[in-house]
Amino acid sequence: MKKFIVLLLTLMMIALCAAPTLAEDPADPPLLLEGKNVSFLGDSITTFAGYSNNPDYNAKMKDNYVYYFGTNYITDVNDTWWMQVVNKTGAELLVNNSWSGDQVVQKGVLRAKLLHNNEGTPPDIIVIYLGINDCTWGIDLKRFQYGYQRMIKNAQAAYPDADIFLCTLLYTPAMNAGQSPDTVTDYNAVIVKSAEELGCTVIDLYNDSGITPKNYSQYMGDRVLHPNKKGMTLIGDCVIHTLSEYYQK
Numbered sequence: 001m002k003k004f005i006v007l008l009l010t011l012m013m014i015a016l017c018a019a020p021t022l023a024e025d026p027a028d029p030p031l032l033l034e035g036k037n038v039s040f041l042g043d044s045i046t047t048f049a050g051y052s053n054n055p056d057y058n059a060k061m062k063d064n065y066v067y068y069f070g071t072n073y074i075t076d077v078n079d080t081w082w083m084q085v086v087n088k089t090g091a092e093l094l095v096n097n098s099w100s101g102d103q104v105v106q107k108g109v110l111r112a113k114l115l116h117n118n119e120g121t122p123p124d125i126i127v128i129y130l131g132i133n134d135c136t137w138g139i140d141l142k143r144f145q146y147g148y149q150r151m152i153k154n155a156q157a158a159y160p161d162a163d164i165f166l167c168t169l170l171y172t173p174a175m176n177a178g179q180s181p182d183t184v185t186d187y188n189a190v191i192v193k194s195a196e197e198l199g200c201t202v203i204d205l206y207n208d209s210g211i212t213p214k215n216y217s218q219y220m221g222d223r224v225l226h227p228n229k230k231g232m233t234l235i236g237d238c239v240i241h242t243l244s245e246y247y248q249k
Helices: 002-018 081-089 104-111 132-136 141-158 181-198 229-247
Strands: 037-042 092-098 125-129 163-167 201-203
Touching (some): 037 081, 132 141, 132 181, 163 229, 201 229
Parallel strands (some): 037 092, 037 125, 125 163, 163 201
């Protein structure tokens, strides 16, 4: 009996020694944009009180009008599309220079040079989602194209090492100049052409975000233009998808 017990214990020890040891959990892989500074240029859809008008980021932003301010469809900055991009990629928010109601042909051209912080740190990445107010107010397409390309050139001159991403515009029926909502595709054609000519990357929200002319109202807090939490997530995920494709080449 003793011999049997000794044999059994010996076999158990051999089995334990032969069993593979569990490897230590590897460290979390670095996030997609960890260590990169990202700046945003936009209109009301990209605003949030205390961020897009915070002079601690860039003193020139203190007078920026905001749309989202904590009680207007989006109550938490982390639900905005741009902060979701920051949080999910590990990027550092440098500057969000967005102005509610602005157009490319108004302040957008000049604000493209104000995407550095107060210390002069330049962005590594610039995401521009601007132009829907030009569209809804019926700005002439030639004038829009001239302004849009000036805006890009200003950003490129100020931040020559930055990667610039241009978002196409989502559908909206909120037209103020009497034109068809379908004209948004004409403005998007200008954005795509500008990206091709000036070496930028397109983030195609119109075709790839999942927000369409048929379902847009369920993703808009005001049912026409300003995204709710679900809409913000779709926009943010579309932006992240394009960034992932670009930086994982």
